[in-house]
Amino acid sequence: MSQPFVRPDVRAFLDYLNGLDGPRSHQVSLEQARGMMHASRHAFDAEVGKLAVIRDIAGGPCPMRLFDARAERGxxxxxxxxxxxxxxxxxxxxxxxxxxxxARLLDLPVISVDYRLAPEHPFPAGVEDAIASARWVAGNPPELGRAATGLILAGDSAGGNFTIVAALALRDEPAAVPVIAQWPIYPAANPTEGYPSFTDFGEGYLLTREGMNWFDQCYAPDAKDWRxxxxxxxxxxxPPTLVVTASLDPIRDQGRAYAAACAQAGVSVVYLEAEGTIHGFMNLRKSxxxxxxxxxxxxxxLKVMLL
Known part of the structure; x- marks a missing residue:
């Protein structure tokens, strides 16, 4: 493979990461690995910033948090x-x-879902929470504090997988309000299939083959289960779909394949590939x-899709 294009800020970040000594998340205890992800947020991501509403929501199938740029909304x-x-x-x-x-950019309420994690709760616990939480929000419970007329499902990486699965589940068994769009971000859309990007970018680009294998061992999925x-x-x-990938991502080709499957099925789909950047870039905006x-x-x- 010829040398791929790497953005200057991405090259500086990768040089820094790859020069660090010490174990990776899959080489330490589960508690340490989770702590490392929290530490990386504060080191590499932007600040949360001011927002009119940031509050936890009780009463659903799992913990959730509401983010909204407006204190009141119809x-x-x-x-x-x-x-x-x-x-x-x-x-x-x-x-x-x-x-x-x-929430700021779209001027929409965003509800973040704290689904159960593996290995304490292996497959299909997390994805069951994902589907149940979307269905719960669609039912306009009083705890939500506002009426949802339609759902936009979104998520990154594993959350991109849940986005697609929840959209399919609510297609087959509709909720109280429809899913009007979905936004899988560098999704694990086709994890049972081997693709060139897994080999091409599986080392040295943040997300690694060893790390992904560890995730899979923890999640313990049924490879034949569509969920x-x-x-x-x-x-x-x-619904109309926005698929986003990163060109230097080992699971890039899964997102490409998913966008192609949507187009072949007659779905209104927009495919965006962020050239020269890596998996997880949405959570690395400071670096x-x-x-x-x-x-x-x-x-x-996405705004155009929602018109």
Missing amino acids: PGPVMVFYHGGGFVLGDIDTHAPLCAEI YDPLHQNQRGI LPSAQIDLERCCAH
Whole structure:
């Protein structure tokens, strides 16, 4: 493979990371690995910043947190967001900066879902929480404090997998309000299939083959279950879709394949590949200033979808 294009801020960040001594997250205890992800948020991501509403929501199938740029809001669309972290790491706090910025850029309420994590809760616990939480929000419970007229499902990496699965589940068994769009961000969309990007970018680009194998061992999925590999399902009838990938991501080709499957099924789909950047760039906006531009571009496309 010829040398790929790498953005200058991404090259500086990778040089820093790859020059560090010490173990990776898959080489330490589970508690330490989760602590490392929290530490990386404060070291590499933007601040949460001021927002009119940031509050935890009780009463649902799992903990959730509402982010909203407006203190009061009439009925309208609501985003349900599933964080990444390989089904093992991450939570509402690690993705709070991203959810807050999406709420600002889209001027929409964003509900972040704190689904159960593996290995304490292996497959399908987390994805069951993802589906149940979307259905719960669609039911306009009083705890929500506002009426949802439609859902936008979104999430990054493992959360991108949950986004696709939840959209399919609510297609087949509709909720109280429809899913009007989905936004899988560098999604684990087809994890049972081997792709060139897994080999090409599986070392030296933040997300590694060894790390992904560890995630898979913890998650302990059933490879034949479509709730693990949603490309086992026909995508016909799912809502307008924005698929985002990073060109230097080992799971890039899964996102490409998913976008192609959507197009082949007649779904209205926009595919954006962030050239020269890495998996996880949405959570690295302090270290990667170019990621802010990527996020703004995604939100601009999503706004058009919601017209």
